Amino acid sequence: MTELHVNGRTMRADTEGDTPLLWVLREELQLTGTKYGCGVAQCGACTVHMDGAALRSCVMPVSAVPATSKIVTIEGLGQTRLKVVQDAWAELDVAQCGYCQPGMIMAAAALIAQTPDPSDEDIRSGITNICRCGTYPRVLAATKLAAQRLRATGAKQ
Amino acid sequence: MSAVLDDSGTSAGAGNGSSRRGFLKLAGLAAGGLALEFSLPLAQAQGPATGTSPEASVEVTAWLLIHPDESVVVRIARAEMGQGTLTGLAQLVAEELECDWSRVRFELVKPGANRARNRVWRDMGTGGSRGIRGSHDYVRQAGAAARAMLVQAAAQQWSVSASDCAVDRGTIRHAASKRQTTFGAVAQAANRLPIPESVVLKDPSLWRIAGQPLKRLDTADKLNGSLVYGMDLRLPGMLVALPKACPVHGGKLVSFDKAAVAKMPGVRDVIRVDDATVAVLADRFWQAKRALDALPVVWDHGPNAKVDSAAIAAMVADGLKGDTPFVGNRQGDAKAQLQGAARVIEADYGTPFQNHAPMEPLSATVQWTAQRCDVWAPTQVAESALATVAEAAELPIAACEVHPMRIGGSFGRRLATDYLAMAVRIARQRPGVPVKMMWTREEDMLQGRFHPVTQCRLRATLDGQGRIAAMHMRIAGQSITSYVNPKAMTANGDPTVFQGLLADSPEGHFGYEVPHLLIDHAMRNPHVRPGYWRGVNTNQNAIYSECFIDELAHAAGQDPFEFRKRHMARRPKHLAVLQAVADRAGWGKPAAEGVFRGIAQYMGFGSYTAAVAEVSVKDGQLRVLRIVAATDPGHVVNPQQVEAQVAGSFVYGLSAALFGGCTVKDGAIAETNFDTYGVMRLYDMPAVEVIVMPSGGFWGGVGEPTIAVAAPAVLNAVFAATGKRVRQLPLKDTDLAKA
Numbered sequence: 001m002t003e004l005h006v007n008g009r010t011m012r013a014d015t016e017g018d019t020p021l022l023w024v025l026r027e028e029l030q031l032t033g034t035k036y037g038c039g040v041a042q043c044g045a046c047t048v049h050m051d052g053a054a055l056r057s058c059v060m061p062v063s064a065v066p067a068t069s070k071i072v073t074i075e076g077l078g079q080t081r082l083k084v085v086q087d088a089w090a091e092l093d094v095a096q097c098g099y100c101q102p103g104m105i106m107a108a109a110a111l112i113a114q115t116p117d118p119s120d121e122d123i124r125s126g127i128t129n130i131c132r133c134g135t136y137p138r139v140l141a142a143t144k145l146a147a148q149r150l151r152a153t154g155a156k157q
Numbered sequence: 158m159s160a161v162l163d164d165s166g167t168s169a170g171a172g173n174g175s176s177r178r179g180f181l182k183l184a185g186l187a188a189g190g191l192a193l194e195f196s197l198p199l200a201q202a203q204g205p206a207t208g209t210s211p212e213a214s215v216e217v218t219a220w221l222l223i224h225p226d227e228s229v230v231v232r233i234a235r236a237e238m239g240q241g242t243l244t245g246l247a248q249l250v251a252e253e254l255e256c257d258w259s260r261v262r263f264e265l266v267k268p269g270a271n272r273a274r275n276r277v278w279r280d281m282g283t284g285g286s287r288g289i290r291g292s293h294d295y296v297r298q299a300g301a302a303a304r305a306m307l308v309q310a311a312a313q314q315w316s317v318s319a320s321d322c323a324v325d326r327g328t329i330r331h332a333a334s335k336r337q338t339t340f341g342a343v344a345q346a347a348n349r350l351p352i353p354e355s356v357v358l359k360d361p362s363l364w365r366i367a368g369q370p371l372k373r374l375d376t377a378d379k380l381n382g383s384l385v386y387g388m389d390l391r392l393p394g395m396l397v398a399l400p401k402a403c404p405v406h407g408g409k410l411v412s413f414d415k416a417a418v419a420k421m422p423g424v425r426d427v428i429r430v431d432d433a434t435v436a437v438l439a440d441r442f443w444q445a446k447r448a449l450d451a452l453p454v455v456w457d458h459g460p461n462a463k464v465d466s467a468a469i470a471a472m473v474a475d476g477l478k479g480d481t482p483f484v485g486n487r488q489g490d491a492k493a494q495l496q497g498a499a500r501v502i503e504a505d506y507g508t509p510f511q512n513h514a515p516m517e518p519l520s521a522t523v524q525w526t527a528q529r530c531d532v533w534a535p536t537q538v539a540e541s542a543l544a545t546v547a548e549a550a551e552l553p554i555a556a557c558e559v560h561p562m563r564i565g566g567s568f569g570r571r572l573a574t575d576y577l578a579m580a581v582r583i584a585r586q587r588p589g590v591p592v593k594m595m596w597t598r599e600e601d602m603l604q605g606r607f608h609p610v611t612q613c614r615l616r617a618t619l620d621g622q623g624r625i626a627a628m629h630m631r632i633a634g635q636s637i638t639s640y641v642n643p644k645a646m647t648a649n650g651d652p653t654v655f656q657g658l659l660a661d662s663p664e665g666h667f668g669y670e671v672p673h674l675l676i677d678h679a680m681r682n683p684h685v686r687p688g689y690w691r692g693v694n695t696n697q698n699a700i701y702s703e704c705f706i707d708e709l710a711h712a713a714g715q716d717p718f719e720f721r722k723r724h725m726a727r728r729p730k731h732l733a734v735l736q737a738v739a740d741r742a743g744w745g746k747p748a749a750e751g752v753f754r755g756i757a758q759y760m761g762f763g764s765y766t767a768a769v770a771e772v773s774v775k776d777g778q779l780r781v782l783r784i785v786a787a788t789d790p791g792h793v794v795n796p797q798q799v800e801a802q803v804a805g806s807f808v809y810g811l812s813a814a815l816f817g818g819c820t821v822k823d824g825a826i827a828e829t830n831f832d833t834y835g836v837m838r839l840y841d842m843p844a845v846e847v848i849v850m851p852s853g854g855f856w857g858g859v860g861e862p863t864i865a866v867a868a869p870a871v872l873n874a875v876f877a878a879t880g881k882r883v884r885q886l887p888l889k890d891t892d893l894a895k896a
Contacts, residue, residue: 016422016443023443032389033382035565036442037516038598042831045516074382086380093372093797096805097239098379099386099516099565124840130831132516132566133239134808136842138801 007076017063022046024062033074044129047103054110074102082109088146096133104129112147215348219277220299223344229256234266234278235288236537238564240860241798242288244373252367253300257326268539269558281539286762286858301356310346370797387520387535392591398583399445400436405824408459418448461684466820469683476633476679477614485655489673494627498618506884508697509818511608517565518601519576522593523584530557535564537571545574549581569689599829606688609635613701623713627673637687654678656694657761665760668731669724692864695761703757703869734767734787742769742785755873759865764790764857770870774878777894787848790857804845806864812836814868818887
């Protein structure tokens with residue numbers, strides 16, 4: 001039995017240790033917001049946060065996840081200050097088919113948490129997720145907007 | 158587990174229900190709008206339909222439901238795969254209905270329900286960039302008819318004339334008596350009224366909802382992980398099935414060693430699906446994958462086991478010479494002119510297979526019993542899907558239903574129904590159990606329906622004034638139609654081969670006047686299965702023709718834009734988009750240091766498109782810096798979604814031209830994941846400016862047309878930057894640093 005700390009709750013999953021975290025989240029914990037796109041950490045659709053850092057969960061065996069790690073998935077992002085990313089995505093109508101966007105949002109959120117005032121180059125090289133619909137121009141704009149909003153929130157405190 | 162059925166399929170409580178047909182005639186509009194006359198079935202349901210308040214929501218025409226809380230549910234029959242068609246169609250309905258747009262929601266139509274109501278929602282197939290242009294007239298009529306019925310219902314309640322009532326955002330007012338009511342209040346009464354015999358559609362110049370850059374209706378659940386895609390579906394008692402088909406198309410499954418994996422965790426069975434496919438059934442995806450990866454399988458790879466890209470290239474190249482009966486465009490006598498010409502400019506081009514590679518790999522969930530078959534799947538062709546399902550299920554079509562799901566990208570892959578038949582065949586081996594068939598990315602890449610491989614030999618001469626005198630464009634290579642729909646092959650071969658190259662076609666005609674022109678096709682079909690890939694044959698046709706036109710301009714010593722313009726006197730709409738991008742990009746004025754430009758125009762799927770690309774090449778590294786694009790699709794329903802689609806089309810097309818390409822080794826596709834099948838990422842993305850310039854008078858597509866112009870514009874810019882003509886794609890195979 002594996003114990004995981006996901007979206008602020010302790011959850012238990014009965015699964016083989018070599019099962020990637022992605023599939024534990026999706027199938028044992030019923031959190032299907034995190035997507036399968038490639039299985040080889042190329043596309044980023046499986047991006048979650050582990051202790052605040054972006055992680056491609058499709059190649060992380062669940063047995064390698066430290067018990068104390070705090071995992072946040074797309075379903076939990078809305079309860080954090082990083083929901084500014086989702087709001088920016090909505091405001092700029094970023095999504096087309098939407099399948100890559102949970103991972104894209106998680107990648108952008110981790111980026112702006114780490115780099116509160118990212119340059120265009122920071123964003124271009126920091127978000128390497130694949131989008132086949134080609135939403136990249138709006139991903140860039142929405143990430144900048146979200147970073148700006150997050151900085152404004154921080155400045156008020 | 159209960160199957161979810163749309164109960165409008167069981168409507169017709171009253172005698173004047175689903176079998177009655179309403180006929181509409183459109184009156185000519187004084188403001189110069191439409192004057193069309195045609196009939197369409199607008200069967201009217203008597204009973205309640207789906208919605209959050211089933212006891213109170215009613216249909217007002219089959220196309221929309223009105224709830225007492227004033228929400229309007231628009232029924233969408235076409236597939237939404239990210240291209241924005243869903244929102245656009247809803248805007249068109251809402252425009253005529255004159256409801257409050259903030260109240261609008263949507264509901265996806267199911268094909269069995271459509272069939273049960275005599276196809277009241279008409280075509281569900283979505284491809285060829287026809288989702289909006291193929292539906293706009295009748296969905297607008299539905300909105301207008303519903304408005305008329307709602308107004309009539311109010312007028313009857315007030316005993317006034319309907320023509321004295323006005324509508325504003327879902328409120329109906331009778332000014333003279335200062336009375337008002339709402340759609341929700343009169344919907345029940347409206348539902349009982351006959352459908353009007355004629356409706357007047359608004360002229361697009363009066364649009365206030367359509368034509369506006371409104372936000373999409375279908376976004377919210379994409380941003381928080383709550384949208385359930387096909388890959389995500391969970392049903393009680395469900396099993397997961399991961400199939401593996403013979404990697405060499407046409408090969409066969411000989412045997413597999415079930416015992417080797419049967420005891421692995423969660424494995425329920427290992428089955429033969431058909432003569433080429435094995436599948437592992439398990440409780441969980443990873444359990445199935447672990448077993449499938451470990452499963453010993455013996456294939457008979459068949460006669461194509463040794464075919465590789467070089468062999469295919471040789472087969473296709475054979476078609477560049479000699480004669481062929483398949484002619485797409487013939488003016489004058491190009492062959493004779495070229496025979497006698499002193500100077501012939503000649504070039505050979507080639508483009509490879511491409512995979513759709515949607516972010517969501519293929520899947521379908523099926524529950525089959527001897528009485529009924531339900532399928533939950535993303536599909537672009539719900540009615541064809543239903544027919545495929547019924548055939549594979551060996552059940553009457555009325556005992557089957559396809560529940561369309563929202564799609565994680567498709568680009569044409571889900572026009573095919575192969576994966577649905579496969580899923581049914583698997584589920585039949587577990588009667589009563591919901592089985593979710595999921596393809597791994599590797600399986601999705603191997604079992605694609607590939608954009609066809611082709612080559613092109615272009616030969617031309619110039620006249621004494623530096624114009625094209627004669628040109629022969631010989632396309633050699635694979636026909637999609639001959640595999641996908643052989644009945645549609647004509648005496649002139651595959652009608653889609655010449656997309657955008659025809660002499661005269663509302664879908665796409667050649668932009669240049671060339672007195673002696675021959676465009677023909679020599680069909681050479683390798684064993685790799687083809688399919689319709691976004692833009693279809695406009696992709697390589699535009700690369701071949703627009704790069705070669707550039708070569709001719711260079712041979713003539715003329716500017717590429719000016720050279721094109723000289724041949725476009727009879728193509729004002731082609732020229733208008735070309736002029737627009739040239740002006741916006743500052744063509745003719747010097748670019749910044751190290752920045753070089755290329756230009757291209759193409760007509761496809763009914764729309765006129767053009768692009769200027771700005772690139773830099775340093776130490777052999779290409780950077781695409783900026784693309785200025787223009788599209789004239791006649792009418793525009795949502796300009797910000799058009800802009801998104803245009804930018805997205807460039808990502809799709811340039812990914813393929815610059816980084817993509819599928820090669821064949823030992824009969825199978827060699828690129829099985831994104832580590833070897835290159836795609837664009839944010840880092841590679843140029844700045845994109847889109848000029849949306851609808852000229853009115855026709856309806857062209859949006860999802861595909863602009864894909865054709867990005868690659869040739871970039872390739873022409875690469876020539877400007879390096880003096881190198883890249884004629885064989887993908888561009889990554891060329892070392893731009895070498896002299």
